[in-house]
Amino acid sequence: EAGVVQSPRYKIIEKKQPVAFWCNPISGHNTLYWYRQNLGQGPELLIRYENEEAVDDSQLPKDRFSAERLKGVDSTLKIQPAELGDSAVYLCASSLAGNIQYFGAGTRLSVL
Amino acid sequence: DAKTTQPPSMDCAEGRAANLPCNHSTISGNEYVYWYRQIHSQGPQYIIHGLKNNETNEMASLIITEDRKSSTLILPHATLRDTAVYYCIVRAPKSGYALNFGKGTSLLVTP
Numbered sequence: 001e002a003g004v005v006q007s008p009r010y011k012i013i014e015k016k017q018p019v020a021f022w023c024n025p026i027s028g029h030n031t032l033y034w035y036r037q038n039l040g041q042g043p044e045l046l047i048r049y050e051n052e053e054a055v056d057d058s059q060l061p062k063d064r065f066s067a068e069r070l071k072g073v074d075s076t077l078k079i080q081p082a083e084l085g086d087s088a089v090y091l092c093a094s095s096l097a098g099n100i101q102y103f104g105a106g107t108r109l110s111v112l
Numbered sequence: 113d114a115k116t117t118q119p120p121s122m123d124c125a126e127g128r129a130a131n132l133p134c135n136h137s138t139i140s141g142n143e144y145v146y147w148y149r150q151i152h153s154q155g156p157q158y159i160i161h162g163l164k165n166n167e168t169n170e171m172a173s174l175i176i177t178e179d180r181k182s183s184t185l186i187l188p189h190a191t192l193r194d195t196a197v198y199y200c201i202v203r204a205p206k207s208g209y210a211l212n213f214g215k216g217t218s219l220l221v222t223p
Contacts (some may be wrong), residue, residue, distance in 0.1 A: 004155070031208050040113025042199060043156065050208065091155050100146075100206025103155030 004104035012110045013107050018080035020082070021107045025073070032069055032103065034077050035091040043091050049075065052106030081107075087111045116200045121218045123196075130187040131216050134200030137181040144205050145176060147185045148213070149196040155200065156213070159185065190221045 005024040013019050024031050030051050035043035046065065048056040051072035060067065064083070064106050069075040077087055092100040117135040137144065146161040157216040160167055160174045162183075166176040173186040187194055199216040203209060 026174070033210060040215075040216055042197075043211070044213075045210035046210070048210060056210070093155075093207070094138075099208045099210060100158050100161070102158065105153075106155050107155075 002106065004092055004094055004102055006104035006107055008107055009105060010108050010110075012112065013082055014112050015084055016081040018078065019082050019109060021077045021090050021092075021109075023075045023077070023092030023104060025075070026096075026102055029094035029096050029102075030072065031095045031098055031101075032075050033093040033095075034051075034067060034075070036104070037091060041087075043089075046077070046090075053105075059099040060074070082111045084111050093104075115212075116202055116214060118198075118200050118214065118217045120215065121143045121220070123222060124187075124190045125218050126192060126223050127189055130190040130194065130219060130221070132185040132187075132198050132200075132219065133182065134185070135182045136200070136202045139180050139202050140204075142204050144203045145174065145180075146201045146211070147172070147174065147205060148199045148201065148211070149194075150199070150216075151193075151196040155191055156211075159198075161205075190219075192221050192223065195219060195221045 032049040034046040037043040047060045049069045049105045067077045089106040093103045095101045144161050147159040149155045152179040162174045176183045197216040197218050199213045
C-alpha cells in the first residue's frame with residue numbers, strides 16, 4: 001500500500017514568489033494534517049482537515065498561507081507571497097479516525 | 113496534551129540496546145505515550161504506543177512505569193540505520209489532534 005505522497009520534494013524560489021505543495025494521503029484516511037518543520041525543531045501543525053473541512057487552522061498564517069482539500073482526498077498548501085522566513089520543511093500526514101498519523105517525506109522549501 | 117521531557121542527545125554502540133527515556137509527569141488517565149522517529153531528510157515515522165502495559169512490536173519495546181510518569185523506548189539491537197531524532201509524545205488516542213513533537217532525542221549509533 002502506498003504511503004503519504006508529497007510533491008515536490010524540493011523547491012527553491014525567490015522571495016515574493018508564490019509556491020504550492022501537494023499531498024496525497026493514504027487511501028481511506030479521513031484526517032489530513034499539514035505541519036511545518038524549521039531547522040533543528042520538531043514539526044508544528046499548520047492546519048488539520050477532517051474530510052474536506054478544516055477543523056483546526058489556528059496556526060496557519062492566513063495573510064499569506066492557504067490550503068484546500070477538495071473532495072476530502074488530496075490537499076494543496078499555498079504560500080503567496082513567500083518570505084525568507086518561510087524556508088522550512090512542509091510535512092503532510094494522514095490518519096484514520098484520528099489515530100496513528102503517517103507522514104510523507106516532506107517538501108523542503110528554500111526562499112532566497 | 114501533557115508535556116514531555118527528553119534528553120537532547122544520546123549515543124549507542126551498534127549492536128547494543130538503545131534505551132531512550134521520557135518523562136511525562138503530567139500525563140492524564142486517558143492519554144497514551146507515542147514514539148515517533150525522524151531519520152535525516154525523511155518524515156517522522158511511527159514506532160510504537162502504549163497506555164500502561166509494556167508493549168513490543170517488530171521495531172521496539174515500550175516500558176511504561178507503574179505510575180505512568182515516565183517511559184523508556186528500547187531498541188534491542190541498534191543499527192546504524194537507527195540514527196535519528198526520537199520523539200516521545202503524549203496524546204489522547206483517536207483524538208485527531210496534532211502531535212506535539214517537542215525537540216526529541218537525537219540518537220547517534222556508532223560502529
